[in-house]
Amino acid sequence: MYAFSYSNPRTLDEVSAASGQFLAGGQSLIPSMKLRLAQPGAIVDLNQVDGLAGIRVSGDQVEIGAMTRHADVAASREVQAAIPALAELAGGIGDRQVRARGTIGGSLANNDPAACYPSAVLGLGATVVTNWREIAADDFFQGMYTTALEEGELIKAVRFPVPRKAAYIKFKQPASRFALVGVFVAQTTQGVRVAVTGAGLSVFRHAGLEAALNQSFTAAAAAAVLIDDSELNSDLHASARYRAQLISVLTQRAVDQMLSA
Numbered sequence: 001m002y003a004f005s006y007s008n009p010r011t012l013d014e015v016s017a018a019s020g021q022f023l024a025g026g027q028s029l030i031p032s033m034k035l036r037l038a039q040p041g042a043i044v045d046l047n048q049v050d051g052l053a054g055i056r057v058s059g060d061q062v063e064i065g066a067m068t069r070h071a072d073v074a075a076s077r078e079v080q081a082a083i084p085a086l087a088e089l090a091g092g093i094g095d096r097q098v099r100a101r102g103t104i105g106g107s108l109a110n111n112d113p114a115a116c117y118p119s120a121v122l123g124l125g126a127t128v129v130t131n132w133r134e135i136a137a138d139d140f141f142q143g144m145y146t147t148a149l150e151e152g153e154l155i156k157a158v159r160f161p162v163p164r165k166a167a168y169i170k171f172k173q174p175a176s177r178f179a180l181v182g183v184f185v186a187q188t189t190q191g192v193r194v195a196v197t198g199a200g201l202s203v204f205r206h207a208g209l210e211a212a213l214n215q216s217f218t219a220a221a222a223a224a225v226l227i228d229d230s231e232l233n234s235d236l237h238a239s240a241r242y243r244a245q246l247i248s249v250l251t252q253r254a255v256d257q258m259l260s261a
């Protein structure tokens with residue numbers, strides 16, 4: 001490690017007055033610092049800030065505070081009842097230790113191309129609530145490790161509309177359990193949304209699958225969609241063609257799961 005200053009504010013006003021890189025669960029930031037991929041001069045620890053953690057369900061909305069740990073989302077009876085796919089997604093992140101420390105706010109701010117939560121936020125058409133504004137999911141994820149957040153902007157919570165049905169199916173990268181490919185399918189009041197993680201530079205919606213499933217919500221309709229692999233990731237774990245095949249198969253499985261639920 002190297003020298004950096006550290007502050008641990010207790011209130012949102014104190015967070016606003018501080019400057020530096022936010023520390024949430026540390027599951028991405030600390031390894032990056034160890035590898036010198038990130039070298040912040042100042043750390044602002046969010047772990048003691050009042051009011052940033054917690055789950056509130058009201059009517060057709062589920063709001064999850066930024067500092068809510070993955071394990072708490074997975075174990076929440078309210079999330080399990082309102083959006084079971086979201087609770088299952090959180091319960092499938094990494095391992096027990098990662099789920100005990102990692103937070104939804106940290107995951108979204110980090111926007112790892114293979115992270116699970118971004119697909120739920122995009123697939124459900126959620127809203128990211130910051131200390132300055134509200135950002136629609138369609139505008140939030142902007143590229144590899146890049147979001148609409150500005151310097152010093154803090155995610156306070158995420159607001160999910162409750163869908164009619166949803167499912168998240170992930171094909172795990174076996175060493176890390178990140179998504180080699182993950183597909184989140186939701187039947188929302190605005191139609192079917194399909195969000196794909198792990199396959200591109202950042203999470204993305206698949207227009208072809210959405211159009212097909214809006215016409216006919218069946219696995220056969222998803223299977224008939226040709227998945228273009230020209231802009232998909234290719235690395236030592238999987239070729240672009242393999243990832244394209246996974247997008248198709250995982251979408252079909254998600255649809256089947258939703259139809260049988």
Ligand SMILES: Cc1cc2nc3c(=O)[nH]c(=O)nc-3n(C[C@H](O)[C@H](O)[C@H](O)COP(=O)(O)OP(=O)(O)OC[C@H]3O[C@@H](n4cnc5c(N)ncnc54)[C@H](O)[C@@H]3O)c2cc1C
Pocket residue numbers: 021022023024025026027028029030046066067092093094095098101102103104105106107109110112114115116117149153154155156176177178179
């Ligand atoms: C072994 C391992 C396996 C993993 N497997 C998976 C997996 O299967 N699926 C998956 O989705 N993820 C996985 N992760 C990542 C994990 O979910 C992390 O918790 C997540 O990426 C970062 O959350 P964090 O709370 O630890 O954030 P931190 O590491 O503390 O912060 C990450 C970044 O977000 C910023 N930040 C944090 N909170 C806020 C906020 N409220 N507002 C603005 N910026 C903020 C920080 O400044 C930093 O830049 C894995 C991680 C590890 C180490």
